[in-house]
Amino acid sequence: MTQASAAPRGQGYPFSGLVVLDLSHIYNGPYATFLMAMAGAEVIKIEPHGGEHLRVRAGLGGAALPFAMLNGNKKSVTLNLKSERGRELFLQMVRSADVLVENFAPGVTERLGIGPEVLQAENPRLIYASSTGYGRSGPYRDYPAMDITVQAMSGIMSITGFPDSPPVKSGPALCDFFAGIHLYAGIATALYEREKTGKGRLVEVSMQEAVYASLSSNLALYHGSGGKVPVRTGNRHGGLAEAPYNVYPASDGHVAIICNNNRHFHALLNAMGREDLKDDSRFRDLKTRVAHIDEIDALVSAWTQQYTKAELVERLLAHRVPHAPVRDLGEVVNDPHMHARRSLQWINHPQYGRIVVQNSPIRYEGVPPMPLEPSSPLGAQNREVFCERLGLSEQEFEDLRREGVV
Amino acid sequence: MTQASAAPRGQGYPFSGLVVLDLSHIYNGPYATFLMAMAGAEVIKIEPHGGEHLRVRAGLGGAALPFAMLNGNKKSVTLNLKSERGRELFLQMVRSADVLVENFAPGVTERLGIGPEVLQAENPRLIYASSTGYGRSGPYRDYPAMDITVQAMSGIMSITGFPDSPPVKSGPALCDFFAGIHLYAGIATALYEREKTGKGRLVEVSMQEAVYASLSSNLALYHGSGGKVPVRTGNRHGGLAEAPYNVYPASDGHVAIICNNNRHFHALLNAMGREDLKDDSRFRDLKTRVAHIDEIDALVSAWTQQYTKAELVERLLAHRVPHAPVRDLGEVVNDPHMHARRSLQWINHPQYGRIVVQNSPIRYEGVPPMPLEPSSPLGAQNREVFCERLGLSEQEFEDLRREGVV
Structure with missing residues (x-):
């Protein structure tokens, strides 16, 4: 991918100059790549025609805000990875990218012919970042995984709620987001290592493993009681070790x-x-x-x-x-403290209207918070990426568009 | 700090050769530094005499398991930072360290004379990582912050539980752990940047900001209903956008x-x-x-x-x-899948007995999971760090011990 512009995106920010290819969807992977964009990386979000699941739901009206929150400051392109020409274009992008992020079920990218081995053969410096429900190995590898199923499997539900009520899920989609931020952390670590070794890595995070440590207080109660399973403690301390x-x-x-x-x-x-x-x-x-x-x-x-x-x-x-x-969500969205810190900002989103979005929760002294750009309409940067960056002619681009490749 | 051993700790791991000074306590900072240790860094946990809060509670019997889970693979030293000589020794350590991690309330390290400006003057390559409840600035800066108070303030409680029940906290200590993993992510990003610039950074994370994005589904419902505050949805979708x-x-x-x-x-x-x-x-x-x-x-x-x-x-x-x-915690702790992946392992802990501890949820292909070392007794590496690394004589060390400095 040739650099068309003089100054790399995010100049002065830690990830300035990095190119991230983002095949991810919903919350998990997109949160990781959002944080990369807010640290200065150029993130190219690659979606199938029609858009990834969350964009579809945003179009139906249910998920406009989360889609806008997690996909600001990213470029949007469409690409049919199931077509041979689409796969070729993708591999061309991989050759000059730094990071690939995906949160498909295990085996999906291999079936598309773009698994980690193929990509790292194209580009040994590539960091291939994969997040799944239960990991790329082990007996539960193919077990269905969404935030709520992992909340059930991981023990979170069993320790949330009142002792005399049924188990209840934690309100936040914490399995998705814990996995996403661990994935970002693994990518940043592998990028640091690459400066020393010159080599990329496959980095892997599972939702189930990413939430385990957060059960510490309750695991203490379980362990301290000699393996007697703790009841839910409602709003009391998870280890029943403090009062009031x-x-x-x-x-x-x-x-x-x-x-x-x-x-x-x-x-x-x-x-x-x-x-x-x-x-x-x-x-x-x-x-x-x-x-x-x-x-x-x-x-x-x-x-x-x-x-x-x-x-x-x-x-x-x-x-x-x-x-x-x-506090309720109205108080939270309008929190004077987070707005004063510019953690939350009102923006006028061209597609979704007046909304509150968040900057990165990771702050670096000496650089101002990255200016927030609204999420792009689907394929908004197709021409920029495929013509200017990959060097397709206008004619080729139009042909590929007609054929449903881009 | 002179390197006494030939091969750096964690050889072949991404953070091999890095030295982390860890002033943190309970869950938030210690989770960040645990992940650094498991990525190959040498983590020196610096505690006051008597130990940090979680170690104290571990000694009383209530928190042995979390303490062991979060402090494996770290060295333990004691140091009285309120003494002038203690502060001098600490500054000597800072001069050859890569990262300092703390999760005190805002202003505490400044009052001890070891705030970010002082430390970065000693070592401009130092990454100073700070995690607090509400951040180092803004109107709520000094508001009391623990996991449960941030769950209340951040809106998590308002969206957890059944519509006809009171708000309930999420079982996991998710504000602490979300902050901890964001802190690790910020440190890794700043380490990458330092390879380019040669300079360290102050990295800051607040618990309140670190959990905000995980409320996405419920924020969508709030936004989609025109600002009508959503009720708790129990185990239904947080955005009431899916059924069954x-x-x-x-x-x-x-x-x-x-x-x-x-x-x-x-x-x-x-x-x-x-x-x-x-x-x-x-x-x-x-x-x-x-x-x-x-x-x-x-x-x-x-x-x-x-x-x-x-x-x-x-x-x-x-x-x-x-x-x-x-699943309940008994099923989770004995999960055949996580044990098969070596994510969970039984160890015989010299102080706390037979327990299950977790490896890092961030996996790098090509390196085996870091072998788990049990958490050290308080001050176990005092002599190693103060005599072998900092060069104190045996006599000086004994004098400082008698004076309550180390």
Whole structure:
């Protein structure tokens, strides 16, 4: 791919000059490549005619916002990888790319004739990044994987929810996003290594493995109880090792309060005007408080429910008690703090209207946050990539378009 | 720091030869540095006398497993950073280190005289990596931050749980771990950049910002409804954009089933022996199915509750319907697939007994998973680091020990 422009995209940013080919879809791979774009890489999103699944759903109205959030600052091209000519064009792109990202089911790229061995033979410096539900090997390799199935398989559901309710999924699509950010991390690591060795790598992440460590508190409870399977702990500590630690009712919502130690607990008693309880033997230390967890939660609830969220926040802040109001998405999207930090920004998206999108959560001092570009319409950079970069003539390009290759 | 051994630690791994100073605690920073160790870096964990919070809790019995999971393959030293001599020794270490990782509250390292400006003056190649709850700037900078408070503030709780129940936290400590893996990702990116520029960077991640993108589906529902705040959707799709998509009762537990399209849905009808419903106008496509979501969930539940989890898995697999059993932590810890992939391994930990620990979820083809070393007892590498690496004499070391500096 010849460089048409003088200055590489993202000049001054860490990944300036890198070219990423992005075959990924929905959340997992696209989050990884979004973060690459926001670190300065040139990301070329390659989609089948009709667009990847999330773009299709965005067109139907259900997923415009996530599509726009995850695909800003990327170029969009269409390419039929099932056609021989499409595959050839793709291999031509691979020869001067740095990274290929895909999150197909295991075996898909091999069947298309663009598996890691083929691509690395074309370009030994290529980093081939693959994310799947359960990995490229092992007995569950071909088990169906989406965020909710991996939440079920990984134990997340079994530890989320109240003890007397059915298991419930975690609201965020955390299996998808944990895999996506681990994939980005693996790519960045392999890029660093390539500076030393001159060689690319196959980097692999599975959704199941990417979420395991986040179950640490509950795994501690499982282990500490000699393998007795823990019940769901609701809003109590996942290891049932701290109290007070819960979400307590306010008159107009809920507030989370957490006391890790006596300093926090005594601050809470001060806020409650219950200094008399500091000497109560039931509440002497973390261990005795955990032993009287129901009493302590009743005591705190009786106090919190007299006040609004805002009143509680004011009192708890003044007494330096760890806490937070439970906020809804309206409050989150309009969060003054994230907007002040330019983490969130309102943009006028040419296709999807006025929306809030996020910059990269990874910040580098000395470079301003990357200016946000709206996601491209499908194939918007076809001509730029296939004619200017790959050198197709106008006639060839039109022929390929007519044949459904590009 | 002089290199005492001939071959750098982790030879053949991507981060071979890198030295990481780790001031971090609990989950967030330690997960980042664990992944660095598993990619071949030499990680020196620097703790106050008594140990960091998680080690203290491990000693009390509550957190042995998470401590062991996150601190394997690291060296352990003690150092009193509040003493002038301790600070001097630390600055000496910084001069030949590549990365410093900390997840104190904003301002803590500055107060200790080891903030990013001081350290980068000592070593302009140093990457200073900082993770906090809300970031190093902005109106919420000093707001108290722990996993559960950020779950409340970030909107995670508001979208987790059943519509008729209170908000509930996601079981995993996902704010801590999302921040930790983003921090690792930022460090790896800055290391790559340093190969080009020769300069280190301050890399910053906040827990609040690191989880935002994972709310994508629910943000879509919020946006799509014109800013009407979505209720919690239980185990239904976070965007209420798919059906069937739920956790259904089995006779001995629960099974998640997801149909993204007609192919999946018709496969499910085949498995149920209800091919007659393919022509039912209520279930014609995704849109009509979502409009009849209660009917469809009742229909699927009536079928699933007749069978065990194992029977359902067998039928759903045979018909290629996306699904998964809801597994408990006992099943997860003993997962044959993760053990087959050597992602999980039983080890005999000298302090904590027979436990299951995890390797890095980031895999590089061509290098075997890094052999797992158990977490070190507090200060186990004091002599190695302070005498062999920093060049203290035996007498100086003993004096400093007596004075409570090391």
